[in-house]
Amino acid sequence: MNIFAKKTDPKDALRASKREMANATRGIEREIGALQLEEKKLLAEIKRTAKTGNEAATKILARQLIRLRQQISNLQGSRAQMRGIATHTQAMYANTSVAAGMKGASKAMGAMNKQMEPAKQLKIMQDFQKQSAQMDMTSEMMSDAIDGALDDDNAEEETEDLTNQVLDEIGVDISSQLSSAPKGRIAGKNAQSAESSDVDELEKRLAALRG
CATH class of the missing domain: 1.20.5 (Single alpha-helices involved in coiled-coils or other helix-helix interfaces)
Known part of the structure; x- marks a missing residue:
């Protein structure tokens, strides 16, 4: 482990993750498109074979169509999962930002509480009332x-x-x-x-x- 390695910024990590998931999603979509094109070709071939009366060849092509459609369905599920992961990652980053904001606010409130000591503030109020009465x-x-x-x-x-x-x-x-x-x-x-x-x-x- 490199102790001198630069600490990864959550925003940069989110950007890199979104870029990787976008690339993966585009790859899946290209694969789905290619399989759908193959599906159309296979359907046309099944129709031609069926017209010739070759039942055995038609059944083989039908089984290929079933497997092809199953592959398309699996890829569509993977694409949905990738989109869900991207949404979840974005939500995690949002929660991290909220936590960081709360941490900063807590530090600021702590610093103000240290400056606003109750006894000190009470003395200031008493002095103000005294001076105000004297001025009146x-x-x-x-x-x-x-x-x-x-x-x-x-x-x-x-x-x-x-x-x-x-x-x-x-x-x-x-x-x-x-x-x-x-x-x-x-x-x-x-x-x-x-x-x-x-x-x-x-x-x-x-x-x-x-x-």
Whole structure:
């Protein structure tokens, strides 16, 4: 036994087997065809002999025809067997291919099972849940902070609007009071007293607003 001989591939072996069986089947079919042609000739000879009235020769030819037809039947059986063997061989190769595929799938599944250790996968899931919960909490805190900032901005805007409104009202009063105040050096003292009273009035109004 040659230990260095190349291992035969099942696919190559199947191809070689099919080729051999196809050649054998064609040989059988050629033999059947030749015997069938001989059968036709023998039938014609039997008819001619029978017409001559030679009974003994006719019986001999009839026995030859029986043996010839038996040979044809045997060859037809052999041809059917060859076809059955070819079908069986093809089925065996298909089963071998399925087995090889299952073997490869088993190896792949085994490798994946080794990588997917239950304890390791459980830890990964727990870490994912932890990080996901932390992310949700962070997002919620950021959302609350943004909402609070927006609320503060709105409150500040409302306060500023109210302040501007009050200052506008005060400004109108101041303008009206300043327009009616005396002008020049002679009215300086009166203007100072008027300004003082205006300041007092403004302080009273602001105090009232604060209260």
